[in-house]
Amino acid sequence: xxxxxxxxxxxxxxxxxxxxxxxxxxxxxxxxxxxxxxxxxxxxxxxxxxxxxxxxxxxxxxxxxxxxxxxxxxxxxxxxxxxxxxxxxxxxxxxxxxxxxxxxxxxxxxxxxxxxxxxxxxxxxxxxxxxxxxxxxxxxxxxxxxxxxxxxxxxxxxxxxxxxxxxxxxxxxxxxxxxxxxxxxxxxxxxxxxxxxxxxxxxxxxxxxxxxxxxxxxxxxxxxxxxxxxxxxxxxxxxxxxxxxxxxxxxxxxxxxxxxxxxxxxxxxxxxxxxxxxxxxxxxxxxxxxxxxxxxxxxxxxxxxxxxxxxxxxxxxxxxxxxxxxxxxxxxxxxxxxxxxxxxxxxxxxxxxxxxxxxxxxxxxxxxxxxxxxxxxxxxxxxxxxxxxxxxxxxxxxxxxxxxxxxxxxxxxxxxxxxxxxxxxxxxxxxxxxxxxxxxxxxxxxxxxxxxxxxxxxxxxxxxxxxxxxxxxxxxxxxxxxxxxxxxxxxxxxxxxxxxxxxxxxxxxxxxxxxxxxxxxxxxxxxxxxxxxxxxxxxxxxxxxxxxxxxxxxxxxxxxxxxxxxxxxxxxxx
Numbered sequence: 001x002x003x004x005x006x007x008x009x010x011x012x013x014x015x016x017x018x019x020x021x022x023x024x025x026x027x028x029x030x031x032x033x034x035x036x037x038x039x040x041x042x043x044x045x046x047x048x049x050x051x052x053x054x055x056x057x058x059x060x061x062x063x064x065x066x067x068x069x070x071x072x073x074x075x076x077x078x079x080x081x082x083x084x085x086x087x088x089x090x091x092x093x094x095x096x097x098x099x100x101x102x103x104x105x106x107x108x109x110x111x112x113x114x115x116x117x118x119x120x121x122x123x124x125x126x127x128x129x130x131x132x133x134x135x136x137x138x139x140x141x142x143x144x145x146x147x148x149x150x151x152x153x154x155x156x157x158x159x160x161x162x163x164x165x166x167x168x169x170x171x172x173x174x175x176x177x178x179x180x181x182x183x184x185x186x187x188x189x190x191x192x193x194x195x196x197x198x199x200x201x202x203x204x205x206x207x208x209x210x211x212x213x214x215x216x217x218x219x220x221x222x223x224x225x226x227x228x229x230x231x232x233x234x235x236x237x238x239x240x241x242x243x244x245x246x247x248x249x250x251x252x253x254x255x256x257x258x259x260x261x262x263x264x265x266x267x268x269x270x271x272x273x274x275x276x277x278x279x280x281x282x283x284x285x286x287x288x289x290x291x292x293x294x295x296x297x298x299x300x301x302x303x304x305x306x307x308x309x310x311x312x313x314x315x316x317x318x319x320x321x322x323x324x325x326x327x328x329x330x331x332x333x334x335x336x337x338x339x340x341x342x343x344x345x346x347x348x349x350x351x352x353x354x355x356x357x358x359x360x361x362x363x364x365x366x367x368x369x370x371x372x373x374x375x376x377x378x379x380x381x382x383x384x385x386x387x388x389x390x391x392x393x394x395x396x397x398x399x400x401x402x403x404x405x406x407x408x409x410x411x412x413x414x415x416x417x418x419x420x421x422x423x424x425x426x427x428x429x430x431x432x433x434x435x436x437x438x439x440x441x442x443x444x445x446x447x448x449x450x451x452x453x454x455x456x457x458x459x460x461x462x463x464x465x466x467x468x469x470x471x472x473x474x475x476x477x478x479x480x481x482x483x484x485x486x487x488x489x490x491x492x493x494x495x496x497x498x499x500x501x502x503x504x505x506x507x508x509x510x511x512x513x514x515x516x517x518x519x520x521x522x523x524x525x526x527x528x529x530x531x532x533x534x535x536x537x538x539x540x541x542x543x544x545x546x547x548x549x550x551x552x553x554x555x556x557x558x559x560x561x562x563x564x565x566x567x568x569x570x571x572x573x574x
Contacts, residue, residue: 036136051116062107066098067105072094073094082096083113084114164229193505229282231505233283242296242306337362355426385502386416390469401465405462452470481511488502489571490502510557531545532545
């Protein structure tokens with residue numbers, strides 16, 4: 001004889017407390033009175049003092065335009081942040097309310113949300129759930145299902161022109177928790193940011209943190225019944241970042257085989273898992289790599305010996321080609337190659353040669369241009385999205401703005417015009433005409449009191465540009481923890497012609513590099529460009545670095561910078 005639903009739920013709660021997984025009961029079989037609502041509560045990741053969980057609520061009663069799920073914990077669990085729902089907690093009692101976009105709950109319809117929490121002792125599943133005051137998972141004592149069921153993976157997606165169109169974006173719970181812990185951080189902690197796979201260990205998780213599968217599992221929870229984009233940064237080339245010590249990596253210049261077999265192959269195997277076929281996975285491929293081979297090699301004053309080595313051995317092209325080939329095999333994976341930014345590639349002698357080099361890499365190691373869905377600019381950089389107070393065609397006092405010290409003969413003055421112009425060059429070079437561009441707007445808002453309201457004085461081209469430019473860096477070549485920067489446009493799909501999305505690939509609040517030498521086991525060196533006392537080099541016109549003081553190692557949380565980014569956000573934060 002079957003046990004009642006409440007007895008099954010209680011038994012599952014006991015098991016969950018011991019095993020670290022939690023399940024609630026699903027609806028009854030056909031012909032049996034269904035519960036008015038069901039709740040499926042699952043612990044996705046548990047590291048002993050904290051956890052992430054996914055919850056799906058199904059409404060079997062009259063349709064709803066808003067909803068609230070409640071439960072109480074028997075232990076010390078505290079919800080710290082959530083996605084796809086608003087969560088409040090008073091003592092052990094938790095209340096979860098819908099967001100504006102998922103309040104409708106039809107008869108038989110479901111809504112999913114997730115959250116991160118902390119605890120000490122045990123982490124048992126709650127014993128009782130209610131939906132708008134009605135107890136779920138109970139049908140009045142009738143027969144029950146055999147037990148919990150797994151709906152299995154969603155079906156494979158068909159590759160679309162713009163993966164961001166009509167889709168939500170994955171909110172990284174680890175970044176979200178750090179942002180929410182900052183004063184005022186809850187204004188942006190629900191924004192989607194990329195997951196950086198910056199070393200081999202990151203695939204399985206570093207120091208008890210989430211690995212790639214953990215993130216993809218959490219993404220399935222956030223996805224619900226709609227489409228969702230997960231953004232990954234593939235970032236571990238041999239001899240990585242040959243012109244910037246702060247972001248050096250773990251692999252030496254010749255370790256291309258290790259890159260392939262221990263880094264790319266395991267990632268490719270995970271992305272090819274049919275469990276994740278319903279996700280749209282966007283890869284940013286190896287930032288700051290290929291552009292270095294154009295601008296920082298040979299007889300140029302900006303050349304470094306390390307970049308000359310990488311140009312000679314070809315391992316940047318081989319690594320990028322291999323990554324494109326292997327990762328692009330899955331129909332739901334979209335590869336975007338990093339294309340620097342306008343203050344790097346926008347000059348005449350860099351523009352076309354960069355596109356040609358990208359084509360070389362995109363056809364190496366078995367890859368073809370069909371493995372490239374598009375390109376991304378301004379990754380982890382600060383170039384203004386759109387300079388509204390001047391254009392490249394302006395003339396002041398008889399001179400073109402290209403002659404100003406800031407523009408310095410560049411053909412582009414902001415990222416939007418550069419991304420659109422470079423897209424045309426890439427198509428001319430042999431990439432597919434349907435490629436789209438992404439722009440990282442995580443830190444290029446340049447708002448606050450320093451944002452000029454109009455053009456500068458027309459006395460000279462320099463007074464005109466200096467008085468009107470949004471980008472307040474000392475030099476456009478400065479890239480490390482820039483003082484005065486602000487959060488930029490929030491992530492959004494299809495914001496302009498040829499642009500697939502504005503994205504936050506660099507998680508705001510994560511350092512670009514340490515202000516002074518800090519020993520670490522991540523292969524990251526000390527770059528003087530991150531030292532606020534540094535007077536510069538040819539790559540930044542021998543200018544001051546403009547970096548913030550007291551910064552940690554790259555990728556580590558930098559609270560002071562995060563606070564400044566919020567303060568100077570443009571559009572401003574509420």
